[in-house]
Amino acid sequence: MQQTRLARNFYTGNMERSEYIEQRNGGFYVAGTRVSLDSIVYSFKAGDSPETIRQNFSSLSLEQVYGAIAFYLAHEQEIDVNIRAGEGEIGRSVPPLSESRPELYARLERARHEISTQDLAKH
Numbered sequence: 001m002q003q004t005r006l007a008r009n010f011y012t013g014n015m016e017r018s019e020y021i022e023q024r025n026g027g028f029y030v031a032g033t034r035v036s037l038d039s040i041v042y043s044f045k046a047g048d049s050p051e052t053i054r055q056n057f058s059s060l061s062l063e064q065v066y067g068a069i070a071f072y073l074a075h076e077q078e079i080d081v082n083i084r085a086g087e088g089e090i091g092r093s094v095p096p097l098s099e100s101r102p103e104l105y106a107r108l109e110r111a112r113h114e115i116s117t118q119d120l121a122k123h
Contacts, residue, residue, distance in 0.1 A: 018031070027082065028079065040057070053065045
């Protein structure tokens with residue numbers, strides 16, 4: 001099993017192999033799982049403790065969560081660049097609601113306006 005895991009870890013630049021993280025499909029994942037490193041990083045940056053992250057991703061062990069966080073901290077710049085690139089790709093491939101569903105967007109905007117008007121009237 002260890003040989004297979006290491007064979008799937010193909011990092012670029014100065015990123016060393018990790019028993020906790022593997023790279024596939026253009027992203028980083030907790031080894032042997034479908035949990036993306038991005039998901040762990042978002043929770044970590046939001047202030048969640050490793051124990052809370054473990055509760056939110058029940059398929060992971062606490063050791064895997066700590067391993068993922070350690071990998072992120074050791075390669076913070078590279079991982080952040082990878083996350084931003086993924087967010088940019090999503091932004092380019094998913095049209096804004098105002099374009100894809102203009103009628104729904106208009107209803108949401110009216111509701112937001114009504115709520116903000118009500119809030120102002122209360123004060």
